[in-house]
Amino acid sequence: MARSILVVADMRGDEVRQVTFETVGAARQAASGGKVSVLLAGYGVAAQAERLAASGADEVLTVDHPELAGRRSELLAACVESAVRDTGAQIAMLAHSAVGRDVAPMIAARFAAPQVSDIVALALEQDRLVCRRPVYAGKAFVRVVLEGDFFVVTVRPNNLPKPDAGPFAPAAVRALAVQLPGARLELREVLQKTSSGVDLTEADVVVAGGRGVKSADGFKPLYELAEALGGAVGASRGACDAGYCDYALQIGQTGKVVTPDLYIACGISGAIQHLAGMSNAKVIVAINKDPEAPIFNVADYGIVGDLFEVVPALTAHVKALRQGSAGEIR
Ligand SMILES: Cc1cc2nc3c(=O)[nH]c(=O)nc-3n(C[C@H](O)[C@H](O)[C@H](O)COP(=O)(O)OP(=O)(O)OC[C@H]3O[C@@H](n4cnc5c(N)ncnc54)[C@H](O)[C@@H]3O)c2cc1C
The missing domain is CATH 3.40.50.1220 (TPP-binding domain)
Incomplete structure (x- = not known):
């Protein structure tokens, strides 16, 4: 069964993180010939949109706005909601990062949908999508079968297989019109300490x-x-x-x-x-x-x-x- 999947690009500074490319690779398999869209929301994202267009996705949706420079989760959630409605995605996949963990439940709540967090594998079993996620601080794993209309999934970085390097036919890049809400939270500073x-x-x-x-x-x-x-x-x-x-x-x-x-x-x-x-x-x-x-x-x-x-x-x-x-x- 073909499925439509939306991958939400995860950013570190101005760069799309590797976990996004891993997720696109997994989404291509899981989509079974359906459409894989990537949402890139930020400010000044043209160069990163080009990278994503070569990642194997079918289309890249961009929301490019100065308000999005501050990584505000509420605004990103509004972009994801619009992208889900626009694409008719059955699964929204985000990184299990600080931002992804913040935004994913907002999306799940808006669509009254289940969320499966921190998955380390995604497989197709007789056309059913099965996620694997750790429990009890990594001592055991559970399999979660996705059955229903819409799911939100967060993906642990560095666990899905390395994505196919391509080359792929370049994906269409299209600006998505989103009515951004007034943000109640402001991110003042991001401290990178690695x-x-x-x-x-x-x-x-x-x-x-x-x-x-x-x-x-x-x-x-x-x-x-x-x-x-x-x-x-x-x-x-x-x-x-x-x-x-x-x-x-x-x-x-x-x-x-x-x-x-x-x-x-x-x-x-x-x-x-x-x-x-x-x-x-x-x-x-x-x-x-x-x-x-x-x-x-x-x-x-x-x-x-x-x-x-x-x-x-x-x-x-x-x-x-x-x-x-x-x-x-x-
Ligand atoms: C609710 C809860 C949550 C926790 N969450 C975390 C967590 O997220 N991450 C985490 O790490 N811990 C966490 N802890 C703490 C955890 O229980 C341990 O106390 C902690 O991991 C110990 O850190 P350590 O191994 O560095 O220190 P120690 O246990 O003191 O070990 C130090 C080691 O260094 C060795 N050593 C000393 N000198 C040398 C040397 N010169 N060369 C080689 N080896 C040497 C010693 O032999 C010893 O094995 C948590 C605890 C609780 C209760």
Whole structure:
């Protein structure tokens, strides 16, 4: 059965985030030949609309307005509502990001529709759409079958398969006329606190530090390793509570959820609340001086040792690999 799907573009600054392209890829499969539309709402969005037009979607709807520069959820919700009515979409898919989590329930409420949050997979089973989402802080997964007229779904970044790179026939780009409501909330400032501009929730490599890092200065070798690997730095709550780093870096049940290809846990014991945010990483490396630390139970590779010796050695080795002169790590 062909379905019409609306994907709402998720922005980081002026750039469309990778999760949007992942969602378009999944929506193409799920649509079974139906129409995949992408809504891009912001200010000065022409260049990003072109990127989306080459993503495999059938059409890109833009709402370009100065009022949308401030990422106000109420205004974005008005744009999504108009786009759903315009396209007749049966599913609206948003990123499970700060903005997506804010807007998705507004859409669900406006259409009195069910919402399925934080999905990590979407599959077609005998023409039924089935979502997979984690529960109990990632200890189990549930399958949710979408049956009905309209659904709102939020998608966890970095979990759906990497999207087909194309090339695709360019999608039509069309301006959507939306009557923006007067906003009651104003976003004054967005603080981005990730290393080297890499978005923590979308990073392929995360180097995370725990209380074992011992100080803010102790994070320096972790930043150097993350930079050498093109990754981002994260932290346990232990490190955040101790004031070694900002809470924006916290990974876990009450922090961010990450699914990188490689997660390097440095001086992190592996409390269940931390595992909730990272145990789905594809490869986990743990560096801890305590051989009994629970983090080793989930690690694919464990290094028992002092992180202040191991991390700089790894960084030097990565740099040497890049230059083609790597030998054994000592
Ligand atoms: C409701 C609730 C929600 C929570 N949410 C989160 C959350 O979202 N994220 C989160 O992380 N935690 C969360 N916690 C806290 C969690 O229970 C742990 O307290 C926390 O994760 C511990 O952080 P840590 O591993 O950095 O510190 P510790 O448990 O103190 O571990 C430090 C580790 O560093 C090792 N170490 C010390 N020195 C070195 C060295 N030089 N080299 C190598 N290893 C060394 C030690 O052997 C030890 O294993 C939550 C707790 C509660 C109750």
